[in-house]
Structures are given as C-alpha cells and as structure tokens.
Amino acid sequence: MVTFVPQKYNDYNLKMGKSDKIIVGISIGDLNGIGSETVLKTFQDARMLEFCTPVIFASVKLMSFFKKTFSLDVPVYGIDSLDKIAHKKVNVFNVWKEQVDINFGKEEKHIGAYAIKSLEASVQALKEGQIDVLVTAPINKSNVQSESFNFPGHTDYLARELEGESLMLMVSNNLRVGLLTDHVAVKDISATITRELIEKKINTIHKTLIQDFGIPRPKIAVLGINPHIGDNGVIGKEDDEVLIPTLTNLRNNGKLVFGPYAADSFFGSSNYKNFDVIIASYHDQGLIPFKTLAFGTGVNFTAGLSKVRTSPDHGTAFDVAGKGVADHESFKQAVYTAIDIFQKRNEYEEISENPLQTNKRKPFSKKK
Template structure:
C-alpha cells in the first residue's frame, strides 16, 4: 500500500481508567465516520470500556483483538489486555487502574516499535501512583526517551502557539543546575528540525526565554542569561538557526510578541505551560519532539474530580489525535522529498570535464 493511500493506524493508551481517560477517548471516537479518516487501536479492557460507555450513554461497538496487527479498517479496535472483571472506582486511583495504565502504555509502545501502529496518543496518567508501582519515570517524556534511546523535547502546540520546555518534571530548586549551554543548543536544534520536518515551516524563528526575572536584568538578578543562554543562542545563530533572546518571560506572552515567532523555548515547566494552558485552553496538544516515532497527548491530567460525571471535554484529546495524524503525513512527505532530491552531478576532477554534458563535436 502506498503512503498516500495508507489509512493511518492510531494507537491509544488509556491512562488511569478511574480518571477521565476512557471518557475522552470514547467521546473523541463517537462519530460513526471517524474510521473513514484513520484506524483507531485502543490498548485497554473491553469490560471497562463497556461499563463506562453505558455510564456516558455512548453508542460504540469495539472489535476485540489480541494484538495490534489484527486491527481492521473501518472499526474501533480494542487490544483486550485484560479479559477479567476489574473494579472501577471513578475518581480514585487504585492498584488495578495503575497497573493497567502501565500495561496499556507498554503494550502500545511495543506496537509502535514493531510498526503495528503509526502514531501513539496517550491518555492522562497518574505519575505518582505509577512510580509507586515501579514505573521509573516522572512522566511520558522520560519513558519514551529511555525506550527509544534518544532525547526528546516536551512541546506544547496549537496552530498559533508552540511552546517547548528545557526542563520537565523536576523541583524548582534544581532548575538552574539542569540548564547548560550544550543542552540548550541541542534542544533548540531539535525544535528547529521538528518545525521543518513535522510542521512544514521552512525557516523557523525561535524565541528563547530567560531563566531569571527580567531575563537577569544584565546580571543583576542572575547570570544564567549571560553565561549560558546568550552564548548558546549566538553559536546557533552563527550556524544559521534563527534563535532570538533571551526574552523576559513575564511580558513575552502578549499576542503582538509571541506571534512573531514560530516556537518558544521556555526554561522550565511552569514558565512555558502556565501561559500556554491559559491561552490554548482545551485545544492544546502535548507532542514529544525529537523522537523517531510520533506521540501526542492532551494537555491536561486525569481530572479525578469530574471522573464519571459526564463533564470531561474531549477537545484536547481529539486535537491530539488529528495533530499526530497531520505530523505523520508531514514527516512522511518531508522524508519522501528528501529521499528524492536531485543528486549533484559527478565532475571528473582530474580533467575538469563535466561528465553529464555531451562532448563537443568538431565543426
């Protein structure tokens, strides 16, 4: 099957089923025509989804399979990881819901590695509960970095606003020691490349925020901008990457400022995500940039407080699905274009004759 006619296989991990994961997944897939656009493959439990679809009065039918390779186009496929009954306690994390969240993520990731799915959408997890059960990472990004043996970048995106963060889920007290010139250079390079490959921006302009208030105020409120961030930007600019800054974060997220750039690199989690989630409420998507595979998620958490109340808004999860599909198509097209580039002509250096030109004939 050619890539142009390929119906993209969208893998979905369910997160904590006592949160809003199953609800937003099913609401995003409730339209009967959704399978005309892609093939959904959920890694979960048929009994749990049947129980919850009845709560939310959703008319969905699942095609139960044992592995992702058995998925059928035109159907909502469910890799049935657990066939036994499980206790559902909506609003409260349990050992059962945490174990299935881990199993779902691991099974979906293996399917991605084995090319049984094309992209992966991850529903919200409870990081604390998963770590208690032996999960080694404080979030999805670190997990995927380990699985794919490559550094990723947490990248929150909408059509008009794209924000990456240099440090992820670490205490505020440790942020400064986790910032370095080489790390920032690498992250901006990843950001530049993903904007080109995955978002079709030919020459990206990237804004870099300062770490300290007022971007250090010339060294009065900290030296990280002078010693680390500015030198990183200068070296990248010398290598034809359009990076600018460091900008004071407190005034940057005004429309007439941030809209002048294709993406922003914030220095820490809340510096980037607080304004992003305010501006892009319910439509933002979390994308892990820089990895060989495509993974997105909604930009919110498990929301135990509204679990089971039919109040969860599926918009961010729906955006995550279609953003992953769009990125997959963009990256495929980019790779095809790059593989079909015209190769430079061979030159016979020893005699200076261009071998691709016809020889001159005597008159």
C-alpha cells in the same frame, strides 16, 4: 474556537489505499480519570473512522462498561492479536481480560498499574510498527510509580524506549511552546540548564519544525531563565554566563534564534505571534501562558523521537471523572495532530530522498 483538522488526509488515504489508513494506537491512561470517556467520545463521531483506525490498549469488557456508563454509541471491537485490526471500527486490544473495578475520581495504586500495562503494550506496538502513531490518555504520576516504572511522566519513559532526543512541545494551531526542562523541581532548574542542554534542545526543535511542521526556516524565540533576564547579573548570572553565549553561537551557525526575552511580558505583549515556536526555560514558565491561551484545544507532542506521540493538554481530572461532562476536544486534537505530523514527516522523508522528483512543478492550466 478554531478546530484543527489533519491536512490532506483524503489524498493520503487514496495514496495508501482504503485498508491502509493510519493506525492510531491509544494508551488508556488512568481508568478512574476522564481518559476513557474522552477517547470514546472522540470516536463516537463516525467521521473519525474515515481517515484513521484506532486501537485502544485496554480490555474490551472494560471499554464496553464505559460505553454503557456514558451512554455512548461507539462500535468497539475486541481483538487479541494486532494482525486482526478491523477498519471502520474502534479496536480494543485486550492487554488484560480480568475484571477491573472502577472508582471514578479516586487515586488507586492498582489502577496505576493498569495504566502502565496499557502504555507498555502500546509503546511496544509502536516500536514494532504495528501502529503508526501513539496518543496517550492522562496518567496519574503518583500511582504509576513502581520498581519497574519510576519516571515522572510519559516523556521521560518514551525518551528511554524510543530513539532520539525528546522535547516536550505544546501545540495549538500556530502557537507552539517547547521546554528546555520539563518535570524538574524548581530548585534544580538553573543547574540543569547547561550550554550543552540548550544547544541540544534548540537543535531538536529546529529539526522538528522543519520535518514535522513543514516550516523551512523556523523562527525560534527563547525566554530568559531569571526574572528580567537576570538584570545584568543582579538577579542571577545564568542568563549572562550560559544562555546568551549559547544563543549567540547558534545564531552564528545560521539558526534564526531570538532572545532571550523577559518571560513576564512576552505573551502579554503578543510578541509570541511573531515566532514559530517559543522555548521556555522550565515547565510553568511555558505551560501557564500556553494553557491560558489554548486550554482545551492544546496538544502535547513529544518532539525529537523516532515515532510520533501526542496527548491532550489536561490531566486525569478526577474532580469530574465519571460524571459524563468531560470535554474531549483536546484528545480529538491530539489524534488530529498525530496524524498530521505523521504525514508531514513522511512527506519530508520522501522529499529528502528524492529532491528532484518531488520538486517537479505541476503543469499550469487556465480556468475556463
């Protein structure tokens, strides 16, 4: 397994100053799931605090309970105001102070309400610039539903709250898989995929590969909508009538867009290694191969938004919650990815604003 680490974080921190490390906001997710365990395990490694300052949006009493439950040595520090953030500590911003009873592995409506309290508070802090990036622990999509929160997941909620055009992008090292449609019922997929949607999503992914991943001329592969790309209309006309003409237009406008490719053989043939990103037509078409290749190290990045948000590639994992065996690697990678994208985006903005200054060559010096 290859472990991803944030690029250039030491130079970045020297530039910013020790007290101005990247502030990583964390929404705690479903309290009966594995989120709290993976968060605390991630920051049990003191080296994490060398290049970022975490702020967990929850309750310090509750996080202390989780520390004790899982026998973890983590320096949690409760704060009631975000101007009291302490570096070298794991900050816990008290979104609530009442006691919450935890029943690991159970789906409970009131626990879903606490997950949304944490999410709303963290997103507000992100919007106001009190945190730099947001990493979200998993929620249960069923128990969070209410009159005020009726979204199928984080991505749809963030699309409303933050500026930009959201796109789910799964990332693991050099493997990136984006989606034309995400949490859409299978019966509605073909009607949802329009020329306008395809152009919008591919333009979003093209921009994010440049500004967030530092790829100047991204190569984009697109998978077909129907089996065998419709077999010339025998298994559906959407590929011929919608997808292919749209990709042709994008190519004519200078983008390196390839396909559509038949989805059933694309990953098995290792063709995916030839591209910077693969765009799948729907959720399972993209996420089944991604999680097969990268489960446990994958990261969900919401591309196209004005702020950086990532999450691990797994759910609440009720089946192992509370047992102390949850693997925190994906959550750790989500923190690393958020930091790296934040840095890349800042570098891109600097280059865009001062192209002549930032393109100066460094003087050459021989090794003695």
